[in-house]
Amino acid sequence: xxxNISNEHSKYLKKxxxxxxxxxxxxxxxxxxxxxxWELAAKLNLIDSFLTSYPSQVWRLFLQYSKNGDxxxxxxxxxxxxxxxxxxxxILGILxxxxxxxSDFWAKVLDPYLVMLNSxxxxxLAPIVxxxxxxxxxxIIVTAITVSIVIxxxxxxxxxxxxxxxxxxxxxxxxxxxxxVLNKVVLxxxxxxxxxxxxxxxxxxxxxxxxxxxxxSKAGIGYLIVYGGQVFKLDLVMMSVFILALISALMYKIxxxxxxxxxxxxx
Amino acid sequence: xxxxxxxxxxxxxxxxxxxxxxTEAIKDISFSVFEGEILGIVGPSGCxxxxxxxxxxxxxxxxxxxxxxxxxxxxxxxKNIGYMFQRDHLFEWRTILQNVLLGLEIMGKVDExxxxxxxxxxxxxxxxxxxxxxxxxxxxxxxxxxxxxRTLIVxxxxxxxxxxxxxxxxxxxxxxxxxxGIILKKxxxxxxxxxxxxxxxxxxxxxxxxxxxxxxxxxxxxxxxxSCPNGIRTPIKCREAPEFRYYFNxxxxxxxxxx
Numbered sequence: 249x250x251x252n253i254s255n256e257h258s259k260y261l262k263k264x265x266x267x268x269x270x271x272x273x274x275x276x277x278x279x280x281x282x283x284x285x286w287e288l289a290a291k292l293n294l295i296d297s298f299l300t301s302y303p304s305q306v307w308r309l310f311l312q313y314s315k316n317g318d319x320x321x322x323x324x325x326x327x328x329x330x331x332x333x334x335x336x337x338x339i340l341g342i343l344x345x346x347x348x349x350x351s352d353f354w355a356k357v358l359d360p361y362l363v364m365l366n367s368x369x370x371x372x373l374a375p376i377v378x379x380x381x382x383x384x385x386x387x388i389i390v391t392a393i394t395v396s397i398v399i400x401x402x403x404x405x406x407x408x409x410x411x412x413x414x415x416x417x418x419x420x421x422x423x424x425x426x427x428x429v430l431n432k433v434v435l436x437x438x439x440x441x442x443x444x445x446x447x448x449x450x451x452x453x454x455x456x457x458x459x460x461x462x463x464x465s466k467a468g469i470g471y472l473i474v475y476g477g478q479v480f481k482l483d484l485v486m487m488s489v490f491i492l493a494l495i496s497a498l499m500y501k502i503x504x505x506x507x508x509x510x511x512x513x514x515x
Numbered sequence: 516x517x518x519x520x521x522x523x524x525x526x527x528x529x530x531x532x533x534x535x536x537x538t539e540a541i542k543d544i545s546f547s548v549f550e551g552e553i554l555g556i557v558g559p560s561g562c563x564x565x566x567x568x569x570x571x572x573x574x575x576x577x578x579x580x581x582x583x584x585x586x587x588x589x590x591x592x593x594k595n596i597g598y599m600f601q602r603d604h605l606f607e608w609r610t611i612l613q614n615v616l617l618g619l620e621i622m623g624k625v626d627e628x629x630x631x632x633x634x635x636x637x638x639x640x641x642x643x644x645x646x647x648x649x650x651x652x653x654x655x656x657x658x659x660x661x662x663x664x665r666t667l668i669v670x671x672x673x674x675x676x677x678x679x680x681x682x683x684x685x686x687x688x689x690x691x692x693x694x695x696g697i698i699l700k701k702x703x704x705x706x707x708x709x710x711x712x713x714x715x716x717x718x719x720x721x722x723x724x725x726x727x728x729x730x731x732x733x734x735x736x737x738x739x740x741x742s743c744p745n746g747i748r749t750p751i752k753c754r755e756a757p758e759f760r761y762y763f764n765x766x767x768x769x770x771x772x773x774x
Contacts, residue, residue, distance in 0.1 A: 421598040422618040
């Protein structure tokens with residue numbers, strides 16, 4: 249690469265940079281403007297702040313909850329449940345998908361069941377799960393697993409089955425076993441699918457955890473939301489939702505960083 | 516050419532079964548490949564050329580008949596046999612060096628020496644600077660060369676080439692065919708080259724088998740003797756040999772192509 253960039257090229261680069269800046273500025277403006285209008289509308293009594301709360305009230309509550317440590321307690325519980333549910337759902341899902349890839353017979357046998365389970369809204373299973381497993385962390389974690397596991401199995405199995413036949417043949421011509429086909433081709437080939445499944449599963453696990461907490465918990469972000477709703481403390485509900493959005497975005501970001509690390513060969 | 520038979524194919528027959536019926540792909544084929552020889556196999560498309568290679572490689576078993584490689588019956592893939600595909604099938608997630616080492620890795624034979632050997636081979640074939648790159652950073656011709664090294668590094672004494680140049684553009688194809696032909700002769704490898712490109716078959720092979728339409732039988736066997744200019748026998752130079760046209764027309768007629 250040469251260091252002397254032509255005039256035209258530097259203009260092009262400048263244009264790109266400007267566009268990027270503009271996008272960022274507009275993004276921030278939307279947020280500020282939205283919050284500002286909300287605050288203003290509440291202060292001028294254009295909206296009923298009993299039903300909507302308003303940003304400065306939410307912020308005050310946030311400071312209060314942070315000071316007495318309640319916030320971290322609830323957040324820690326929900327994050328713990330989500331991470332465990334997410335990891336268990338993903339790992340179990342991948343293992344089952346490997347099993348289906350290994351045995352064509354069982355893949356065909358289980359196919360209609362998977363299709364049915366996939367179209368079923370998994371949150372409908374939450375009450376059953378909680379009765380069977382228990383109304384504590386374990387019930388909530390298992391709920392989170394049920395939400396993410398079926399889609400993980402299906403996505404991963406499709407990816408495993410779409411490996412080029414000749415690539416498998418190549419391993420076989422070197423005298424490779426089925427386990428080697430799995431390790432050398434099928435799994436590495438499916439890493440991009442695995443990462444995109446992880447991204448989806450983060451959101452799904454949160455769905456499971458929040459629904460679980462709605463139903464039974466005595467702590468967690470889902471509990472705060474339900475409690476806030478029941479006693480009409482809308483500032484509490486709003487705060488919880490904002491925190492939820494921030495944390496799940498953060499988790500998504502972590503996966504994206506992992507992605508950059510693991511799939512260098514794709515760029 | 517030594518008179519040792521590296522491959523012996525005896526009365527091979529192959530029938531495929533599907534729900535809609537059965538297809539006879541190969542009907543009674545017998546031939547031998549001698550040590551150090553490159554045997555070309557040409558035939559109309561869909562005549563079972565690739566099936567034949569898969570059987571010799573031990574990937575599928577024939578309906579009847581048998582294949583001997585180095586005097587031993589082929590029942591499963593063996594490290595004595597190297598297989599090259601139409602496409603290079605380099606693994607995108609591995610660097611060039613890691614791709615080259617794939618076969619040794621599967622056989623559990625990667626050590627200091629093999630690393631050194633792999634690097635030497637890459638250097639020899641002009642790919643030394645690319646060893647830490649990923650396949651997508653290489654051109655089609657370079658990728659196919661890497662695929663050849665991946666096959667050669669396990670030191671097979673028989674190479675099965677299944678239209679190994681057909682995925683390349685024309686210029687690259689000529690250059691790579693030439694290069695691989697020279698390498699095969701230099702390393703004194705015995706090879707079976709399946710192709711539908713008549714010129715390619717003539718320029719690379721010592722002998723050519725012409726297969727009929729499905730179910731495949733051997734229509735003719737032609738020994739190629741080209742008087743290459745200046746006595747340099749490289750595939751591209753051989754295309755200038757006066758006998759080239761004669762062989763081309765002969766094979767073309769035998770193939771009996773109707774469109």
